[in-house]
Amino acid sequence: MIERLVANARVVAALGARSVKQTARRPQLAAPLVIFPTALLAIQTGGAGRAVDLPEFPPVESFLAFMLAGAMVQSVMLAGNSGGIALALDIEMGFTDRLFAAPISRFGVVLGRLAGTAALGAMIALWFVAIGLIFGVEFEEGVAGVLWIVVLVSASSLAFGGIGAAIALKSGKASVVQGLFPLVFVILFLSTAFFPANLMLEPAASVAEYNPLSFIVEGIREPIVAEFQLADQLEAVAAILGIGLFGIALSWVALRARARTGG
């Protein structure tokens, strides 16, 4: 039993490492993860930095400190999408057949992809933490807060990766997964990623208030701009778990259907 678990863990780790290398070697997968969110962060903080002076804007040290969490979540959502595209490319070129013909759990193939996406999430978190530190953001909860941010961002990446994987397994086409790219921005703008809900107009404000993404963003933002509040962190973890379980369940169903039809 333990031997089998170790063997499966080795497979997941090897496929995860391949996934990270694949992202690094394919610019069209790597660019959206870092370049777009960093550019958007620079444009927004440069252009709308005085938003923090608005009445009722939450008390933050700087607009960059407020925006970092949004940039991280944007990046991991795109990482989930890129992971889905990469999996769909594997399906298109028949590489998944090679994996499915090996004596391993087929779900291990999906978990390997998600492990890679989670590792990318951790790297993304560190990238934006570094940007924050370079540009003078003081993380209110210090090193512990940064470590917690890495955990939340990495877990979010895995959760969004599950949805990307499910769509890839269901459609088997990279173009379909890629087509969801704009949806990432719609969901982001209808959350508190880039603007506080209390300053939004209706119905966007209500949508943002209940958008699970807002809970994740606030969970990541809190250690940057304020002190930990257990309730906020539990909400963030619950939102990540909810999205993650939903994505993994969808992936499981899509994988079983694919195994039946051999598609």
Added chain:
Amino acid sequence: MPAIKTERLAREFAGGITAVDGIDLEVAAGEIYGFLGPNGAGKTTTVRMLTTLLLPTGGSATVAGHDVASEAPAVRRKIGVALQEAALDPLMTGRELIQLQATLHGLPRARGRELGDALLQRVGLTLAADRRVGTYSGGMRRRLDLAAALVPSPEVLFLDEPTTGLDPVSRGAIWEEVEKLNSEGTTVFLTTQYLEEADQLADRVGIISAGRLVAEGTPAALKAEVGRPHLELSLADGEVDGEQCESILSRFGRPLPPRDGLHLVELERGASEVGAVVRALDEAGLAVESLDLVEPTLDDVFVAKTGQHLEGADEQADGESPP
């Protein structure tokens, strides 16, 4: 115990499309079985079922003694698979791919590295091992695919059109490796649309058309079923006496209708009579200008069984065979 056995194996797809329609076959351990048929005949669907990538919708199949539907993990432990189009990640290096394959088959890291080096050497890719697969030629990709399929030291090796699209030299290299593997005891199930490939490599050939097995046997037996070798000859200018020629040829077998100025005869006793035919014509004062002994091909078998030619038959007749 046969290496592969199927009973009324069938696969129907959505929309009522029957890709494989009740195939019965038995492949003995240590045999090279050639599965020959045109595109869309059902070869790949059969291989996908036998390699557990696709569930049958009818009948049953066992590979290395395990049922492909109910004992799929056990089947996967015993097989090596090189699928059509060499499904390789162009961003990985050859070495990375082989080592990933070793991990998938549960080999310890050190053993995987050692085996990877040996297999890359075996297929002549040591120098290219650290290059990305995207930079490999078609032949190199197929050889890498073959090396990856050998990682688990398979009892049964499935090769789905391993040489399609390759130049004659690369094709020859793959053939050589397949023969070597078989001589080491590996059972090989090889699908192909190339007549010569099946003829050269396979101990037995199964011909599939429209999802059904239409003929099966050794290449020699299948060809013998459709007729004897025939001789095609032309006489030197000014010496064309058709009637006299045919009268002489009829002593050696059944004359066939002349074609494009050639005299044809189906030799009763095969190639051994060629010398006697030439001597007889010479004694009658008829000088032979050209002479060709034409053996029946697997395409003739295919035509006899299905009424159609196999795709690629003409291409091979034009000299596509490896050196």
